[in-house]
Amino acid sequence: MIQHTKTFNRMLLAAALVSGCAITTAQASVVASMRPLGFIASAIADGVTPTEILLPDGASPHDFALRPSDLQKIRRADLVVWVGPEMEAFMAKSAAQLPLNRQVEIATLSTVKPLLQKGDEDEDEHKQGHDEAPDQHANEHHHGEYNMHVWMSPEIAKQTAIAIHARLLELMPQKKDKLDANLEQFEDSLTKVDENLGKMLQPVQGKGYFVFHDGYGYFEKHFGLSPLGHFTVNPEIQPGAQRLHFIRTQLVEQKAVCVFAEPQFRPAVINSVAQGTTVRMGTLDPLGSGIALGKDSYVNFLSHLTSQYVSCLK
Template identity: 55%
Template sequence: MLHISLHKIFILAGMLIIGLASLSAQATIVASVKPIGFIAATIADGVTSVSVLLPDGASVHSYALRPSDIKNLKNAELVVWVGPDMEAFMSKAISNVSILHNNIQIDQIPGVQALLLRGVEHAELGSLYRHIGEKKIENSVSTDRQGRHYHGEYNMHLWMSPDIAKKIAIAIHAKLLQQMPISQDKLDANLRYFQSTLFVANDKIHKQLAPFKDKGYLVFHDAYTYFEKHYGLSPTGYFTINPEIQPGAKRLHHIRMKLIEQKGICIFAEPQLRPTVMQAISRGTDVRSGILDPLGASITLSKDSYVQFLVQLSDQYTSCFKGD
């Protein structure tokens, strides 16, 4: 009997170890959007898993959480998001006590200050849009149920800034270190890897984009300010503040005139923009068309995915500027 009891104890102990290992494997970081997941994936490499709430092809400005999303948020070891002015769909869920104490709100990280939206371009295109018989510019800015603007006073696409990305990485490292001190060596090595690979990529991108600093161009929506300022690019303007609203015919005409007057060489769409919009602007001109992806939809989460994201953006700009 004693022999059988000990045998059962060993079996139960083995099952407990397997169960704990399974729970550890399921522990995850949940990032609101993919580029934030890219940063988290480097710091968490070999320590815990990372998942992303926003599906590929969905819009951060209009997404609604599914029951499975709520469950993932509640079960997460750590939730990383920009803040309510970007992911309004997160606000209610994040107020859950268990999530509230295990989240990083990027716009609250010390030293992270959102840049104001471009003043001149915003005013110029706004004045064009207000008097052309379509919806006023105020109505093209998304609002949540409390009337708060997603794209109001500040540009919240914070993941576009390599400098802010470093601060995000440090914040994730610090939080995971509190939760998983046994993994300190791995977490420290991952942070050093992120910083060193970002340094190398940053230098390469600066050199790659340097010849195009004075080239005029238009982007679909004002998501790239941090990237452009960091690398010294000079956009002529943008089509819309709210990417949910496709520009109408009269807007496109005024954008076309603006581009021609300022001798822009490229217009950049995003994956969701209809090709006919690009054709309407560039028809009969020498203006080239390109695609920018502000969410890195084609990139898989990995240890190097944030660097790949920045390099991809740089290559997308360069390809259009050079006419490749």
């Protein structure tokens, strides 16, 4: 009888372990640091495994801190997708504890490195703002040598998708057909949308404008746009008096047709600088807030951003 009880208990324990494993597997997924990276990841993982986002809508990667539930998501993830510590400082410690085959750190990919743009070209002018506290600059240029807003580049998005596909294929070889089909569809739709958006943006290529922060360089270069500058390098830091005077002068002289704010930051400073000028006010959303994850979400993001540019610049 005792022997039967022990055997039965062992069977229960084994069943519990199996069901525990099943639960863990079911919960595992692709975890992306930010929504735009989730757009790329969810296109490749569509129908294979869920995609989750760490950064909530309305939050900024510049000052976000992980919650205990976020740390759990990272630990149990099949794959974690992020740009790198210069963009998401909040991810650095957790990502360092993950094996390399369970993460895609975009900025370090060999296919992405040659495509990286240098950081803010007019930082020197920006540093001369006399009303800024000296210690502000320690935080201000934390993006380092390169512009880390890499999801704004259709070329880098494609290389990221290829890397996510390769990692998921290693982890789930049984899903090869679906993963291959997803990557092919992503590349095809990206090629088509790229062509269409180029045509939409062509009429506004020569129109001058200011953006709130320097997060759009890849998109602007790719589509041949003509930015006159930005208010700030880091959205958490107010632009200095010298920068504001420079922008105000450009607006008064009617060199810009539009000034863009962002949904995450609606600083009064933009309104005050534009007051009394003929410049139009627009909004650009660099994080694609509200766009649902899915196989078309990245091309929807690019299309949405294009519409935001065109509606203000036209």
